[in-house]
Amino acid sequence: xxxxxxxxxxxxxxxxxxxxxxxxxxxxxxxxxxxxxxxxxxxxxxxxxxxxxxxxxxxxxxxxxxxxxxxxxxxxxxxxxxxxxxxxxxxxxxxxxxxxxxxxxxxxxxxxxxxxxxxxxxxxxxxxxxxxxxxxxxxxxxxxxxxxxxxxxxxxxxxxxxxxxxxxxxxxxxxxxxxxxxxxxxxxxxxxxxxxxxxxxxxxxxxxxxxxxxxxxxxxxxxxx
Amino acid sequence: xxxxxxxxxxxxxxxxxxxxxxxxxxxxxxxxxxxxxxxxxxxxxxxxxxxxxxxxxxxxxxxxxxxxxxxxxxxxxxxxxxxxxxxxxxxxxxxxxxxxxxxxxxxxxxxxxxxxxxxxxxxxxxxxxxxxxxxxxxxxxxxxxxxxxxxxxxxxxxxxxxxxxxxxxxxxxxxxxxxxxxxxxxxxxxxxxxxxxxxxxxxxxxxxxxxxxxxxxxxxxxxxxxxxxxxxxxxxxxxxxxxxxxxxxxxxxxxxxxxxxxxxxxxxxxxxxxxxxxxxxxxxxxxxx
Numbered sequence: 001x002x003x004x005x006x007x008x009x010x011x012x013x014x015x016x017x018x019x020x021x022x023x024x025x026x027x028x029x030x031x032x033x034x035x036x037x038x039x040x041x042x043x044x045x046x047x048x049x050x051x052x053x054x055x056x057x058x059x060x061x062x063x064x065x066x067x068x069x070x071x072x073x074x075x076x077x078x079x080x081x082x083x084x085x086x087x088x089x090x091x092x093x094x095x096x097x098x099x100x101x102x103x104x105x106x107x108x109x110x111x112x113x114x115x116x117x118x119x120x121x122x123x124x125x126x127x128x129x130x131x132x133x134x135x136x137x138x139x140x141x142x143x144x145x146x147x148x149x150x151x152x153x154x155x156x157x158x159x160x161x162x163x164x165x166x167x168x169x170x171x172x173x174x175x176x177x178x179x180x181x182x183x184x185x186x187x188x189x190x191x192x193x194x195x196x197x198x199x200x201x202x203x204x205x206x207x208x209x210x211x212x213x214x215x216x217x218x219x220x221x222x223x224x225x
Numbered sequence: 226x227x228x229x230x231x232x233x234x235x236x237x238x239x240x241x242x243x244x245x246x247x248x249x250x251x252x253x254x255x256x257x258x259x260x261x262x263x264x265x266x267x268x269x270x271x272x273x274x275x276x277x278x279x280x281x282x283x284x285x286x287x288x289x290x291x292x293x294x295x296x297x298x299x300x301x302x303x304x305x306x307x308x309x310x311x312x313x314x315x316x317x318x319x320x321x322x323x324x325x326x327x328x329x330x331x332x333x334x335x336x337x338x339x340x341x342x343x344x345x346x347x348x349x350x351x352x353x354x355x356x357x358x359x360x361x362x363x364x365x366x367x368x369x370x371x372x373x374x375x376x377x378x379x380x381x382x383x384x385x386x387x388x389x390x391x392x393x394x395x396x397x398x399x400x401x402x403x404x405x406x407x408x409x410x411x412x413x414x415x416x417x418x419x420x421x422x423x424x425x426x427x428x429x430x431x432x433x434x435x436x437x438x439x440x441x442x443x444x445x446x447x448x449x450x451x452x453x454x455x456x457x458x459x460x461x462x463x464x465x466x467x468x469x470x471x472x473x474x475x476x477x478x479x480x481x482x483x484x485x486x487x488x489x490x491x492x493x494x495x496x497x498x499x500x501x502x503x504x505x506x507x508x509x510x511x512x513x514x
Contacts, residue, residue: 051424053514071429071511079426089421093233102231106427 001027001158001189002048007057009043016055017043018213025191027157030184032200033193035210041193042086044210045160048191049083050074062157079107082156082188086163088147090135096122096146097131103154121149141168148176152183159183161192165199177203231422232415232435242407242440242498246447247454249400250494253393254455254487260389261483267382274371278342278352280309280359281367284335292363293338299358300342305350307343400494401501408436408505420513429510437503444498448491455487 002025009018018040035041046052047059059066090099097118104114122128125145135143165173184190209216293311300309318331325331344350359366422432
């Protein structure tokens with residue numbers, strides 16, 4: 001599903017922030033992406049959700065080398081990827097409902113179906129009574145649940161979460177990880193970037209460990225979830 | 226539930242865009258009206274002067290009545306001449322009245338004698354033969370087929386129309402420049418929203434559409450304001466022109482087709498605004514990987 005071969009990334013003319021990254025993630029797997037702050041976790045995720053292009057090497061998503069994919073075909077690939085951003089990136093000028101409905105509307109789903117699915121999912125994450133509120137009026141934990149709901153509403157093939165537990169206490173962090181595991185069991189490949197080692201130890205999933213822009217441990221056969 | 230605007234309402238440069246478009250449409254409509262009015266007028270002048278001649282005998286010279294009668298007779302006998310009428314001094318004075326006034330001055334001036342000649346449009350007259358016949362009666366008799374004057378007038382009119390066209394093109398360029406500037410500012414102001422939509426799989430055309438539909442509405446709103454102001458200005462100008470007496474201004478008017486063209490200017494402005502906004506957004510999006 002995701003294959004990196006000797007990937008390097010540099011911003012402008014600076015040094016490489018990622019170098020010689022090679023790994024493979026199979027479908028319906030669950031991986032942690034670990035590393036200290038500044039190790040390159042966000043850059044690696046950006047490569048996976050196509051916000052960044054490698055300076056060298058090959059990135060293959062869903063069997064397609066992204067270097068050879070026409071710009072017009074990239075949106076279809078992006079729609080198969082759900083992203084939980086570290087800073088949530090919720091749109092304050094839209095209601096909670098419209099934020100979560102966004103991926104479905106971009107995919108051209110019917111409005112009636114959008115209403116049913118979004119309402120059901122927001123009920124499930126405990127925000128069924130906040131449909132018309134602005135995200136800015138909600139707490140950090142509630143905003144995070146909206147961000148996760150938005151990332152999973154379109155049942156993505158690949159879910160990427162950037163430090164999703166960074167702003168919540170341990171209890172909420174565990175609940176979130178349980179939610180991601182449920183999605184994983186439903187067939188979604190999940191990659192969770194975190195620097196919370198305690199959390200990684202409690203959930204028995206393989207980890208891609210980044211250290212100073214390089215992949216310290218990546219054992220392809222063992223990583224397939 | 227109504228679909229929300231994914232791009233927030235603009236509170237920056239975009240607020241002024243309808244007014245900029247209104248001003249541009251106002252100038253474009255004035256230039257167009259002037260150009261179309263001139264075209265209409267030159268057509269009318271050409272129509273009026275086609276198939277007409279004026280034969281002139283300068284005021285100085287004796288035996289004028291006999292020569293004029295002979296000339297009129299010769300003209301009427303020439304093939305291709307439909308009619309030839311000697312104008313009385315009173316009629317000539319009336320023609321000069323718009324320029325010289327109706328006072329005693331006209332009576333004191335040595336006015337030439339004029340014969341108004343109408344040609345048969347179906348049977349071209351031999352003007353050189355006519356000139357030779359008239360020369361035999363009096364070498365001072367001169368044929369004026371108005372072509373020299375008409376040619377100069379046409380050249381002036383065409384030049385003015387080209388200037389109007391250049392004005393229109395420049396107004397179009399200025400409008401595009403303003404829209405590009407405004408759209409870039411809006412794009413920069415909403416960069417985070419746009420990037421999010423892009424990363425979620427929104428097509429470039431979809432994002433550009435969010436801007437271009439808004440620009441279309443803005444352009445149409447501004448265009449209609451500009452057209453309304455133009456309508457008032459043209460009404461005022463037409464009233465002022467109607468007060469002027471003279472053969473030139475009498476022909477300055479707009480046909481129904483001209484008015485329809487002017488009414489379509491807001492639509493053209495809206496389309497130009499929308500297409501420019503779309504192109505600008507597509508160009509900006511191409512810089513996002």
